Amino acid sequence: MNKIIKRLSALLVVALILISAMCQVIFAEEAAPEAKMQRAEFIVSEPDENGCATASLVIYDSKFSGAQFGFSFDNTVLQLVDRETKEPSEEFNKIATLYDYKTDAGVHDFKSVGCKASNAEGTLKMAAYGMQSAVSDEGAAITIGEEGFKLFDFSVKFLKNEDPCFDVLDTLDRVYPKDAFIGDGKSQKATSLKFVFPESFNLEKEAVVYEPVLPEPSLKVLREERLVDTLMLNIGNFAAIDDGYLKVIDDGNREVVPFIEGDRTYLPLRFIGEAFGAQVNWNPDNQEITVALNDIVVVMNIGKAEYTINGEKKEMDVAPFIREDRTFVPVRYIGEALDKAVYWDGALRLVIVTANESPWNPEGKAEKDILPDALLLMSELVRDMMLPKAE
Structure with missing residues (x-):
C-alpha cells in the first residue's frame, strides 16, 4: 500500500510540474501595440x-x-x-x-x-x-x-x-x-x-x-500574437481562456457556463463583452442591456428579439433571456453585435471568439500549437487546481 501511495504521489508531482510548465507557455504577456515597420x-x-x-x-x-x-x-x-x-x-x-x-x-x-x-x-x-x-x-x-x-x-x-x-x-x-x-x-x-x-x-x-525580407516570427511570438483578443470557451465549462489567461466566467456563480439549447450555442453576454473591453450596463427597470465597445453601441432587451446596433434595428431568431442571473445570447448574434469572428469546433464543443480581422485558423501554426495546451488548461483536473473555489 505504501508503495502505491508513493507512486501516486510521484505521479502527482510530475503532473504538477507539467501543468506549471504548460501554464507558463500559454500565458501570454501583455502584448504591446502592433508596431509599424521602421x-x-x-x-x-x-x-x-x-x-x-x-x-x-x-x-x-x-x-x-x-x-x-x-x-x-x-x-x-x-x-x-x-x-x-x-x-x-x-x-x-x-x-x-x-x-x-x-x-x-x-x-x-x-x-x-x-x-x-x-x-x-x-x-x-x-x-x-x-x-x-x-x-x-x-x-x-x-x-x-x-x-x-x-x-x-x-x-x-x-x-x-x-x-x-x-x-x-x-x-x-x-x-x-x-x-x-x-x-x-x-x-x-x-x-x-x-x-x-x-x-x-x-x-x-x-x-x-x-523592402527587406524579414525573418519569420518565432513560434513564441506567433503564440503571443494569436492569443491577443482571443477568447476560448468550452460548453458546460465555468472557465475560459482570455488573452492566454485562465479565468472564471462568473466567480460568484460557477453554474454560469456556455450551453447548447435548441441547436443554438449560448454565451453569457456580459463576460464576452467585458473580455473585449466593452462597457456593459444593465437597467433592471426595463430589463435593457447596453454594450458599448469602441464606436459600437448595442442595445438588447430581455424577452425581445429586436435589438439595435448604433440605432439600426436588427432582429434575432430568439430573444435574450436570463439564466443564473446572467443574460445569455446565441453566439452568432454576439459576434454580429460586437463585430467579432466566431469559430465553432463541434467535436471539441469549443467556441473561439476573436477580432474580425484575425479569425481563428484551425490550420494555422500558432493555433495548432496553442489548442492542446488550451484544452488541457480548461480540463476539469487542471482547471480546478488552477482556479480553486473561494472558501
Whole structure:
C-alpha cells in the first residue's frame, strides 16, 4: 500500500510540474501595440536652374540611436557637390549636413562615422550614431513617429534631367544583405527604404523601393500574437481562456457556463463583452442591456428579439433571456453585435471568439500549437487546481 501511495504521489508531482510548465507557455504577456515597420526615405528636392538640389535622408516610425545606409547612383546623371561652392566633391563633411535631435530634455547629438562619398564610383555611404546629452528613459535611443526626423542633407547636382538610378548597396552580411538598417543601441534591424524624386522629373517608373525580407516570427511570438483578443470557451465549462489567461466566467456563480439549447450555442453576454473591453450596463427597470465597445453601441432587451446596433434595428431568431442571473445570447448574434469572428469546433464543443480581422485558423501554426495546451488548461483536473473555489 505504501508503495502505491508513493507512486501516486510521484505521479502527482510530475503532473504538477507539467501543468506549471504548460501554464507558463500559454500565458501570454501583455502584448504591446502592433508596431509599424521602421522606414526611411531619401527625398530629392526640385533642382534649381543650375541643376543643384538637396537630397534628405528622413527616418520614420523608428526607435533608433544609429543608422547606416549605402546608396549607388548613376554618376553620369548626378554628382555629389560641395554645399558652398556647388562644385563636385568627395569630402563627406562638405557634402553632408548631419542634424541633431532636440527635445525638451536636451539634445541627442549624432556623430557621423565611417562615411564615404565617391563620384568616381557613384556611391554614398553614411552612418550616424547618437551621443546622448539629454536625459531620457530611453537612453541614447529616440522614438520617431510618422512626423519623421531628417538625419542628413546632401548637396547634389544633376548633370541632366534623368533618373539617377539610386539603389541600395549590397553587403557581405548574410543577416543584412542590403546596406540599410537602423539600430536602437541594443540591436539593429533591416529598414524599408524609398527614393522619392521631384514631380518635374516625370519618371515613367515608380521610385525605387527597398523592402527587406524579414525573418519569420518565432513560434513564441506567433503564440503571443494569436492569443491577443482571443477568447476560448468550452460548453458546460465555468472557465475560459482570455488573452492566454485562465479565468472564471462568473466567480460568484460557477453554474454560469456556455450551453447548447435548441441547436443554438449560448454565451453569457456580459463576460464576452467585458473580455473585449466593452462597457456593459444593465437597467433592471426595463430589463435593457447596453454594450458599448469602441464606436459600437448595442442595445438588447430581455424577452425581445429586436435589438439595435448604433440605432439600426436588427432582429434575432430568439430573444435574450436570463439564466443564473446572467443574460445569455446565441453566439452568432454576439459576434454580429460586437463585430467579432466566431469559430465553432463541434467535436471539441469549443467556441473561439476573436477580432474580425484575425479569425481563428484551425490550420494555422500558432493555433495548432496553442489548442492542446488550451484544452488541457480548461480540463476539469487542471482547471480546478488552477482556479480553486473561494472558501
